[in-house]
Amino acid sequence: MDIVLIVIGSIFIVLGIVGAIVPGIPGPIMSWVGLLLVNFTEFIPFQNKFIIITALIAIVVTVLDYVIPALGTKKYGGTKYGVWGSIIGLFVGMIFFNFLGVIIGPFIGAFVGELIKNSSDHKRALRAAWGSFVGFIFSTLLKLVLSFVYMYFFIADIIEFF
Secondary structure, eight states: OHHHHHHHHHHHHHHHHHHHHSTTSOHHHHHHHHHHHHHTSSSSOOOHHHHHHHHHHHHHHHHHHHHHHHHHHHHTTOOHHHHHHHHHHHHHHHHHHHHHHHHHHHHHHHHHHHHHHOTTOHHHHHHHHHHHHHHHHHHHHHHHHHHHHHHHHHHHHHHHHO
8 A cells, every 4th residue: 555655656756746837737736746645654653744845835926826916016117006916917827828828928017007007108018027927937936946846755654765
């Protein structure tokens, strides 16, 4: 049974890394499930505190994945219109365009939001939209780093197993 848990956990770790890059797959959560599974093995001691802390971190990073593009819009000079446009664009993009919409939706939303605020300032609108894209890149890197950290813990636990 332990080998089955390790194999399934390995699949979740790989899915977590893929999900950190591919929009729509909750990478940190998938990686955490891999950690959880390896902790259910007979030879690896289950550590409640570790599992709870890593779960909370995975949840926070997953939530931040939806917030950071809007923060990027704000950081790059976007107004409330651009920030809300970025948020609305993210959800509209997810609904209608799936993976590509998660990338392009906040960009277009921030751009349109800024143009609604001031239709003549295309440069500012483009800068705010660029901020949403930078935020997307940052959140993707954050998810990727966390997924690799969870992979490290997973491998360290398996090394202890053997």
